[in-house]
Amino acid sequence: MEKSDIIDSIACCGLICRLCHLAGDCDGCRNTASKCSNHSDHWGGCYQRKCCRGRGIKGCWECGDFPCDKEMFDVTTHDLKIRACVRCIKEDGPERFVEYVLGNEKNGIRYGFRKDYDGLGSEEEVLRLLRIGKKNQ
Numbered sequence: 001m002e003k004s005d006i007i008d009s010i011a012c013c014g015l016i017c018r019l020c021h022l023a024g025d026c027d028g029c030r031n032t033a034s035k036c037s038n039h040s041d042h043w044g045g046c047y048q049r050k051c052c053r054g055r056g057i058k059g060c061w062e063c064g065d066f067p068c069d070k071e072m073f074d075v076t077t078h079d080l081k082i083r084a085c086v087r088c089i090k091e092d093g094p095e096r097f098v099e100y101v102l103g104n105e106k107n108g109i110r111y112g113f114r115k116d117y118d119g120l121g122s123e124e125e126v127l128r129l130l131r132i133g134k135k136n137q
């Protein structure tokens with residue numbers, strides 16, 4: 001899989017569609033056959049996707065109002081990893097973000113649903129794991 005394809009597959013909310021556990025059966029956030037629709041009423045209704053489209057931006061990392069605390073960025077309903085990943089993309093760029101994730105995978109740090117970036121205590125911890133491949137001591 002080409003790194004550029006992985007970068008291009010970053011969803012509006014910062015998830016990496018090409019590395020998603022449903023990727024084999026889903027065309028990704030930017031396409032009409034998105035599987036997010038099967039998880040909830042997301043298709044056509046995903047706040048981040050609609051909002052980014054409405055603002056004419058590729059993803060929430062390009063938004064001056066990020067983090068807006070809506071839907072995917074509501075830490076009472078979603079893991080804070082999602083916000084942290086968008087922060088990472090905003091601060092370091094999509095290419096560096098994907099390089100962190102791929103580099104960490106080689107060292108056994110797994111990206112994905114309920115994997116190593118989930119369940120951490122703070123956005124800073126997720127950022128630290130992304131950037132230097134280590135959890136807080």
Ligand code: SF4
Binds near residue numbers: 015029034042047072
């Ligand atoms: S939650 Fe929304 S923005 Fe994120 S991948 Fe699914 S459809 Fe795209």
Ligand code: SF4
Binds near residue numbers: 017022030034
């Ligand atoms: S299920 Fe959602 S996050 Fe996963 S590949 Fe499809 S659109 Fe992307």
Ligand code: SF4
Binds near residue numbers: 060065067
């Ligand atoms: S307000 Fe900004 S950060 Fe929130 S969903 Fe819309 S584009 Fe994304």
